[in-house]
Each structure stands twice: as structure tokens, then as C-alpha cells.
Amino acid sequence: MKKKNTLTIYDLARELNYSTSTISRALKNHKSISKKTAQLIQRAAEERGYRPNSLAASLRSNNSKTIGVSISNISRPFVSDMISGIETSAREKGYNVIISQSHDSYDNEVSNAKALYDSRVCGIIASLSMQTENTDHFNQFKDQGIPVVFVDRVPNNFQSYHVIIDNYTSAYIATEHLIEQGCKRIAHFAGSQHLNVYSQRKKGFIEALKHHDLEIDERLIVDMKTLSFEEGAQVTAELFKLNNPPDGIFSSNDTAAVSAILYLKKQGIRIPDDVAVIGFNDDPISSIVEPALSTIYHPAQKMGELSTRRILEHLEKEDGMHTTEISVLETHVISRASSVRKKST
Known part of the structure; x- marks a missing residue:
């Protein structure tokens, strides 16, 4: 026995x-x-x-003092920084954190949501997977009065807290930065368009071209499935088979942008003289690659901290009702060697 x-x-x-x-x-x-x-x-x-038995105690008090986190992949610098913000803020207030990874799979996200619900979390912070279009699996939390905070990748129709950046404006200023460097044919590495972050970045990119009277060539706008390193190199290779290839690239993340830089260097294409490149997120790799990658600062840790704060504020409310509150954090361009061209005198 x-x-x-x-x-x-x-x-x-x-x-x-x-x-x-x-x-x-x-x-x-x-x-x-x-x-x-x-x-x-x-x-x-x-x-x-x-x-x-902390679980038994939580059942009696109806508060597990544990916050559930549903994210795509902890290996991504943006995600790990966001989690750092979540954990730091939670532990300061005596709360624990359970982290689940979807690896950008909708099915995994649904399973993880059930596991977190069964673990009696007192709130959940979620950043949607690349595949997620239906968010019904988060209704189980909302139906029980458990606060839900969506961060960065958020759904279009779900009454809850959202912690985001202005992806439209961020993409606009990134594109305008390339235009100011003299770029006229700018390619865009876009992500899955059902996700707010990538659809808004694409819109901001297109609006910047329109505002500066530049041609919108659909062949230069690529909706990518993963924005991975491998996909970045593959898309770059296809773009430079065109008779009139781009002279600038704005990527929706740093990973694909770095991949583009490495591919172009192997082909003997000069950066930024022939092609100026800017990414998004300010991942550590962006300052290591040669030339260093220009990018958009994305306040991941602050987004994590604010997401936790929204959970805790909700738990302190007497009515416990779900509210819709959208918090927008600021971004800015970080100019580095991959995009900054020398001005002729």
C-alpha cells in the first residue's frame, strides 16, 4: 500500500x-x-x-490569492518582461502567480483556461494566442465574477479590462521614420490580422504611406503566420526577387526584422543604405545584431504591472461587477544604425 x-x-x-x-x-x-x-x-x-491545505482555505474564503496568467510563449523577451511585471506586483501584495503557455495554439489556450479555472484563481491575465479568434473559454471566469484582464493581444468583443499600447500610432511613426530616411518603397511584415496588435499596425503603416503620398503596393505587404525567424528570412527572400524590391522594411516584431537583416547582409545588400529596417518591441536581440536594429519601445514590464493592479483593484470593489476599462501605455521610436541614413551635405 x-x-x-x-x-x-x-x-x-x-x-x-x-x-x-x-x-x-x-x-x-x-x-x-x-x-x-x-x-x-x-x-x-x-x-x-x-x-x-491552501486550496481548501481558498474554497472557504472564495479567494485563492493566486492570479492565473495565459500567455503565448515565455521564451519571447516581450512576454518574459511582461510576466516579470506581473509577478513583482502580485508578490508585493501577497499573491501568487500560475503561468500557462499556449505556444500560440488556440486548443492549448482553451485547455489552459480550464486548468486555471479549476485551480480557483482569483483573476486571470491573458494575452491571446496567434490562432485565437473565439474567446468563449474566458466566459467561465466572467460568469463567476472573476476579473479578466487582456494585455497586448486583446479581443475585439469581450467586456473586460484591456492593457494595450496604441499600435496604430506606433506603426505610423515607425513608417514615418523610414520615410524621413528617404525610403519610398516600404515593405511591411504584418501578423495575423484577426489580432488587434497586427491589424492596427498594418492600418498605421498604410495611413503613413497615404499621408506622404507614397504608393501602396500590396506585394510589399505580407500577412505572416508566425513572424518567426525562419518566416522572416523566407519573406525577405521573396520580396527581393521582385523587379522593384523595397528600400525599407517595417516588421511587426523584432524577430522577423533581425532575420531580414541577416539575410540581406548575406546577399551583399547594404543596411541602411540600400534597405532601411525597423522592428517592433525592443527585444534584447535588437541591440546585439549588426547593424543594431531600430525599433519601437514596447513597455512590457509596465503592462504586466498595470494588469496585476487592475486585478487587485477589481477584487477590492464591493460590487464585484465586471467593467470595461482600456489603459493605453505610451511608445516611441528607438533609432539605431539599421535605419538611420547619413544625410548628404
Whole structure:
């Protein structure tokens, strides 16, 4: 028979000949229990390896003090910085964090949402997977009054808290930066268009071209599935097979932009003289690649901190009703060697 290794207050009560209520109060240093008795029970509990059942306590109090996080992939610098912000803010207030990764799979996200719900989280922070178009799996939280905060990749129709940046304006200024460097045929690496971040970046890109009376060549706008390193090189190769290839590239993330730079260098194409490149996110790799990648600053850690704050503020509300509140954080262009061309004198 498998040895039982989970000691309960019922076991302690039986061994010490006290009621379970006395054991429970003593372990919490309740004033109704004498100091001598409390010390005796606490010492016995420690010697026997007793651990409190936090799940049972959460069921009684209806507050697990645990925040669930549903993200795409923790290996991505933006995501890891965001999680750092979430964890730091949560732990300062005595909350724990459970992290689940979808790896950009809708099915994984649905399964993870159920697991987090079953874990009795008191709130959930979610950044949608690349595949997610239906967000019904988050209704289970909302139906039980559990606050939901969507961050960065957010749904278009879900009444909850949103923590985002202005992707439209960020893309506009990124594109305008290339135009100011003299670029006239700018390619855009766009992501999945059902996601707010990529659809808004594409719109901002197109509007900047229109405002500066530049041609919108659909062949230069590529809706990419993953914006991965491999896909970035593949798309760049296709673009430079055109009779009139681009003289600028605005990528919706840094990964694909860095991939483009490395591919172009192998082909002997000069950066930024022949092609100026700008990415998005300010991942660490953007300052390591040669030439260093111009990019858009994306306040990942601040977004994580604010997302946690929204959860905690909601839990303190007396009515506990879901509200729609959109928080927009600021971004800016970080100019580096990949896009800044020397001005002729």
C-alpha cells in the first residue's frame, strides 16, 4: 500500500487529542487559544511535516490569492518582461502567480483556461494566442465574477479590462521614420490580422504611406503566420526577387526584422543604405545584431504591472461587477544604425 504523506488537521487532532477547531485556531495563533497550547500544537505540526491545505482555505474564503496568467510563449523577451511585471506586483501584495503557455495554439489556450479555472484563481491575465479568434473559454471566469484582464493581444468583443499600447500610432511613426530616411518603397511584415496588435499596425503603416503620398503596393505587404525567424528570412527572400524590391522594411516584431537583416547582409545588400529596417518591441536581440536594429519601445514590464493592479483593484470593489476599462501605455521610436541614413551635405 502506498504510504500516505499528506498530514491533515484531522490527523493532528487525533494524535494530540484536541478538536480540529482547536488545532486550526492554534495554527493561526488565534487569541482564543493559550500561548502554551498554540506552541505545543505548532511544534508538533512542524515535527510531523504538516502543510496547510491552501486550496481548501481558498474554497472557504472564495479567494485563492493566486492570479492565473495565459500567455503565448515565455521564451519571447516581450512576454518574459511582461510576466516579470506581473509577478513583482502580485508578490508585493501577497499573491501568487500560475503561468500557462499556449505556444500560440488556440486548443492549448482553451485547455489552459480550464486548468486555471479549476485551480480557483482569483483573476486571470491573458494575452491571446496567434490562432485565437473565439474567446468563449474566458466566459467561465466572467460568469463567476472573476476579473479578466487582456494585455497586448486583446479581443475585439469581450467586456473586460484591456492593457494595450496604441499600435496604430506606433506603426505610423515607425513608417514615418523610414520615410524621413528617404525610403519610398516600404515593405511591411504584418501578423495575423484577426489580432488587434497586427491589424492596427498594418492600418498605421498604410495611413503613413497615404499621408506622404507614397504608393501602396500590396506585394510589399505580407500577412505572416508566425513572424518567426525562419518566416522572416523566407519573406525577405521573396520580396527581393521582385523587379522593384523595397528600400525599407517595417516588421511587426523584432524577430522577423533581425532575420531580414541577416539575410540581406548575406546577399551583399547594404543596411541602411540600400534597405532601411525597423522592428517592433525592443527585444534584447535588437541591440546585439549588426547593424543594431531600430525599433519601437514596447513597455512590457509596465503592462504586466498595470494588469496585476487592475486585478487587485477589481477584487477590492464591493460590487464585484465586471467593467470595461482600456489603459493605453505610451511608445516611441528607438533609432539605431539599421535605419538611420547619413544625410548628404
